[in-house]
Amino acid sequence: MRTAKKILAQSILFAGLPEADIEALLAIAVEKPVTPGELIFSEGDPGNGFYVTIEGLIKIYKLSTEGKEQILHMFGSGEPFGEVPVFSGRAFPATAEGVKKGRVLFFPRRAFRDLIARNPSVAMNMLGVLSQRLRHFTVQVENLSLKEVPARLAGYFLLQAEEQNSPERITLNISKGHLASFLGTIPETLSRMLRKMNQQGLISVEGREIRMLDRQGLEDLAEFGKMENE
Amino acid sequence: MRTAKKILAQSILFAGLPEADIEALLAIAVEKPVTPGELIFSEGDPGNGFYVTIEGLIKIYKLSTEGKEQILHMFGSGEPFGEVPVFSGRAFPATAEGVKKGRVLFFPRRAFRDLIARNPSVAMNMLGVLSQRLRHFTVQVENLSLKEVPARLAGYFLLQAEEQNSPERITLNISKGHLASFLGTIPETLSRMLRKMNQQGLISVEGREIRMLDRQGLEDLAEFGKMENE
DNA sequence: AATGAATTTTGACATAAATCAAGGCATCAA
């Protein structure tokens, strides 16, 4: 079943809630289709509610004044986003935009805060979600500040391999341009690094298919960040 | 009054709690002195509780394999830290170390989760704290990825000016080395940038005293990140 | 005041990655 109800019931945020509560949630939520390139909210918007992705893919990002994009998160089915203003009382700190066609549920701030006040387990789940997100950011800051692009890329591949449960072959679920933006670099640099890792026998690349030829080498690269020359 | 009780009662996390609850909190908390350079916890430690700074200054940081340090936060009086493992169920994602002599309160995980389950307003406060922290990280990622060192530095000065409520003169409350680490750079680079901003009449520097001579120039620098040459 | 340790500054140099500019290669509609 691909219904919103089923997805909510299995989401990190609402897992374990009695069905009646899920129904109540659905009653206060508004479903909204999302198309690629469509803005869901923009940095600085007031933010009177948050979202849960039902299907499709959403990117959360920041733009520099010169137009460079840094992706903070990519969210797929079942994942909540845009919760920060609900609890901080301040505007959205980043922008959300559709990447793959799908739909999202919008939960108005007020109704959701009421639910939390009544339902400690939802509060606890939300604390878990935010904590998880803080962990993600510590890694992202570490990557940007302490690692070079090849190390970040190797780390990304290893993480994907785990998530996709496939130790020697992964499929990128985003474009290389988006991957560059997520890793804090630009497509040109990413392209060069892929070629270099290819030449050194660490990976082979065919479109979005990445074959991981030397796991140990990738792990070393992810940790120490140094590649052989040429 | 500089007591732990007074500080807790005014902290973001426990503000508004009835005195009885504060007493209960103090009953489950353990006070611990902290000296400069002392490790409070290390990345990877299990984390069976979190802390609130009573006095002194704590840095939260990551180290690269080559030994470069990236500071994620600096926490002073009344600020909680190390909460992530309490809610994510995973280890500390970073390391905490004393910077200035002081003391902290340790709250065991279990007791605190019980408190939250019974006390929705504490849960809400904690959600606010974590959201605030997520906002901080979005800025840090933006800085590291989309801005250059001079822009980050100018932004830091402007922020400090606001926090210190002093539009044209600020006092650094951390060493320049720590400031470099917080901004994601190294002391040498920071020193050069300070000199450059000095030469251009944006600021004047005397030890830890920074005089802000050209606010508009600093704001432009923080936003666009370009300095005149020489 | 004097010694030693830590912090900060300076200079010369190396380098990762961005920028600029162009070209290749798909995919899709007409």
Added chain:
DNA sequence: TTGATGCCTTGATTTATGTCAAAATTCATT
């Protein structure tokens, strides 16, 4: 088949910032 559009790659060059080494300054302690 043709053109158009978006995405990716490649090459030449620039640039911001890191590295290494040393000097200068500040700070703490005897």
